[in-house]
Amino acid sequence: MNGAPAAGGAAAAARVRLVALCSLAVVIAYSDRVNISVAALAMRARFGWTPTDTGVVLASFFVGYLLFMFASGWLATRYGGRRVLGLAVIAWSACTLLTPAAATLSLGTLLGVRVAMGLGEAAVFPAAIELYGRSVPLAERTRAVGWLMNGIPVGTVAGLAASGWLVGRYGWPAPFYAFGVLGLAWAALWFGRDATDPAGAVRPAAAAAAPAGQGEAPLPWRRLLLRAPFWAAVAAHFASIWTLYVLLSWLPSYFRDVHGVGVASAGLYSAAPWVAMFAVTTAAAPLSDRLVRRGTGVTLVRKLMQCTGLALSAALLLAARDVESPAAALAVLCGATGALGLTWLGYAPGLIDLAPRHSALLVGFSNTIATLPGIFGVAVTGWLVEVTGTYAAPFALTAAVSAAGAVAFAALFSSRPLVD
Numbered sequence: 508m509n510g511a512p513a514a515g516g517a518a519a520a521a522r523v524r525l526v527a528l529c530s531l532a533v534v535i536a537y538s539d540r541v542n543i544s545v546a547a548l549a550m551r552a553r554f555g556w557t558p559t560d561t562g563v564v565l566a567s568f569f570v571g572y573l574l575f576m577f578a579s580g581w582l583a584t585r586y587g588g589r590r591v592l593g594l595a596v597i598a599w600s601a602c603t604l605l606t607p608a609a610a611t612l613s614l615g616t617l618l619g620v621r622v623a624m625g626l627g628e629a630a631v632f633p634a635a636i637e638l639y640g641r642s643v644p645l646a647e648r649t650r651a652v653g654w655l656m657n658g659i660p661v662g663t664v665a666g667l668a669a670s671g672w673l674v675g676r677y678g679w680p681a682p683f684y685a686f687g688v689l690g691l692a693w694a695a696l697w698f699g700r701d702a703t704d705p706a707g708a709v710r711p712a713a714a715a716a717a718p719a720g721q722g723e724a725p726l727p728w729r730r731l732l733l734r735a736p737f738w739a740a741v742a743a744h745f746a747s748i749w750t751l752y753v754l755l756s757w758l759p760s761y762f763r764d765v766h767g768v769g770v771a772s773a774g775l776y777s778a779a780p781w782v783a784m785f786a787v788t789t790a791a792a793p794l795s796d797r798l799v800r801r802g803t804g805v806t807l808v809r810k811l812m813q814c815t816g817l818a819l820s821a822a823l824l825l826a827a828r829d830v831e832s833p834a835a836a837l838a839v840l841c842g843a844t845g846a847l848g849l850t851w852l853g854y855a856p857g858l859i860d861l862a863p864r865h866s867a868l869l870v871g872f873s874n875t876i877a878t879l880p881g882i883f884g885v886a887v888t889g890w891l892v893e894v895t896g897t898y899a900a901p902f903a904l905t906a907a908v909s910a911a912g913a914v915a916f917a918a919l920f921s922s923r924p925l926v927d
Contacts, residue, residue: 525642526651528697529635532596533658535690536631537755538666539603539624540568542682544759544777545670549679550610560614562889565756567618569881571625576878579630580871583637588867592634593697599627600690607680632874637867640859649799649856653792656851660781660788660844663755667778671759726865727926739919740857741873743813746912747850749880750820753905754780754844756885761898766833776837783845788852795852805860805922813853813920814913819846821909828899853916860922880908 543550544565551561583591602624609620635655643651666686673681731737758777762768768776791812798808823843830836858873859866888901 522642522647522651525638526654528693529592529638530654530658530661531693532592532631532635532697533655534662534665535596535686535693536599536628537659537662538669538686539599539690540628541663541666541755542603542670542686543606543621544756545667546674546679546682548759548763549674553679554610554614556614558889558893559886561760562886564614564617564621565889566882566886567621568625568628569752569878569885571622571627572629572881573625573875573878575626575629576633576875577868577871580633580637580867580869583630583634583867583871584865588634588637589697591630592638593694595627595630595634596690596697597627597694599624600687600694602627603683603690604687606683629874633867633871636859636870640863640866648859649796649852650792652855652859653788653795653852656848656855657785657788659751659851660784660848663781664778664785667759667781671778726862726868731862731869731925734925735919736921736923737861737869737925739916740854740861741876742915743817743850743854743912743920744858744873744877745880746817746909747813747847747854748874748877749884749908750817750824750843750847750905752881753884753888753901754840754847757888757892757898757901758840760892762833762836764892765898766836768833776833779837780841780844783841784848787845787848791849791852795856806920809853809857809860809922810917810920811853812849813857813916816846816849816853817909817913817916819843819849821906821913824902824906824909828897828902857920857922861924862926863924865926884908 547556547561547564550556556564579591579595602620605620606617606624609616632655639648639651639655666682669685670682673685758780762776766776795808795812798811799805820843823839823846827836827839827843830839854873858869862869884905887904891900891904892898
C-alpha cells in the first residue's frame, strides 16, 4: 500500500479480523474438546465403560496433542500460521464428525480418532501466536492474547451447554455432528476471504519481504534451555493447564456423580465456571496493560497475574472437597475456574516476552510439556475417583500442582528477553 493512512487503516482492520478469527478457532477447538465430556455420560452407559475407561477416552485426545505440538510450532514458523491453522481446523473437524462411527465400531477405533483429533488441535495456539508475533504490536499484545485465551471459556461454555441440550434432545452423537460442521464452516471463511496471509498487511516490512520462517537466525535452544525464567514459565504453564484439563474433562461427571444432576443440567452446571473465567480474563487483560503503561514492571505484572490465579484456584479447589450442595459447589468452582483466567495473562505473554521473534516455537515447546496433564492428570483423576469413590483426592492433587507452579514462577521468572 502506498498511502500511510490507508496502510494504517488496512493494518488495523487486518488485526481485528485476525484476532477475531483466531479467537473463534479456539472457541471451536474447545467446543470440540468438551463435547465428549458431556456425551460420555450417555456413552459410558451405552458402551459399558468403567470410570477408568472413561478417563482413557478423555485422555487419548492429549496423546495426539502432545505428539504434534512442537512440530506444529515449527510448521507455523516455516510455512506461516494462516495455512497451518486453516488445515488444522479442517483435520480436527473431520475427526469430530467421525467420532460417533468410531465409538460404535470399537473402543480402540475411538481412541485412534481421538488421538488424530489431538494432532489437529495441536496447531491452534502455535499458529495463532506465530501470526500475532508478526502482526500485533507490543502495546496490543496482552489484550490480543487475552482474547485468544478467552476462546477457552467461550468454547467450553458453548460446548458444554449445547452438548447437554443436543444429547438430551437428539442423542449422544449429535454434538459431534454439529461441532464438526461448524469447524468446516470456519475453514471456508478463513480460506475464502483472501488468498494472502491475513497478517500480510500489518507485519513489519522486513518480515513481509520474506516467507515466514526465512531471514531470521535460528533459535538458540541451548542458551534458552539453561535459563531459569524459561523453565519458570513452563512450570506455570504446566500447573495452569493441569487444572484446566481436569476441570474441562471431569466437571460434568463431578456434578452428575457427586450432586446427582441430570445430563443436560450437568452440562449447564459445568458451563457456569467458564463464564466466570471469561469475565475475569476480560477484566484483567486491560488492567495488566494499564499497570505496565503506568510504570509497573512487566515482570511484576506477569507474576501478579500468574501467582494470584494459581493460589486462589488451589485454595478454592481444596474448599470444594467439603461442599455439600450443588449451589455451593457451583459457587466454589466458579471461583476456582475464574481465578485460573488470571494465569493466561502471566505465562502466555511471558513466553512471548522471552523470545518475541520465536514465540511459536516457545509456545510449541512449553505446550508440549503442558499437555502431559491432559494425559496423566485426566487419567489419574479417573483412577482416583474409581479407587476412592470421591473427588477429594484429585482436587487436592490439582491444588498441590498449582501451588508448586506459583512458587516456581514467583521465584524464578523474569520478563527480560533471553534471545533477540
